[in-house]
Amino acid sequence: MNKSIFILFFLIAQLSFGQECMNVKFKIRGYFYAGSSQIDSTALGGFYVDKNVPKKLNAEIGKYSNSKDMELLVKPEMAAEYMEGIAGFKVFLINKTDSIMELPAQDSRLYLIRQVFYKNEWRDVEYLPSSWCGNSYHNVYIDPNDYWEFTAPCLKGKIEAKFRFQLYVNENLTIYSNEFEGSFNKRQLRKEQGHKPMGFMDPYNN
Structure with missing residues (x-):
């Protein structure tokens, strides 16, 4: 998509809904949550x-x-509300294979993050937190000719660049999205958003 058209879509969305892109100086925690088409019979249970x-x-x-x-x-170009006051856009994971696909997850969070092409290499600007509880780890499934629909936040910063999303499926398969234009801040390459556990039942420290 032409970059000027991309910017125009988000300007219209922001004016219409009072939303803005996220201007942050840290890596955002993973936010792609997916339900499953079938139960993971091998999981320990107790996960979100x-x-x-x-x-x-x-x-x-x-x-x-x-x-x-x-x-x-x-x-x-498909503007959507990521959360209150934050502009976003649509991301689709489509399974047109003839097989049920199995994907690893932590409390239903896919291993899916955004990357930026900076200084001639792809680098992460989002991260996946790590749970100390084995019950958090399981698989989710998607049937043939099914799809997941997600909303990702729009980012803005001082550095214009191109982006993509990376999905880890297994040791033999990593899927990359189409590339798109945007901007970010340099500190998003280093510092993590972080997280404070909300009690003993919260197994995440980052």
């Missing part, structure tokens, strides 16, 4: 179960992907 279950492909979503594989698609 998200309600964002896969949906059946319809004609509108199906036309986004011409691939017969599993595809991660960023649609920056």
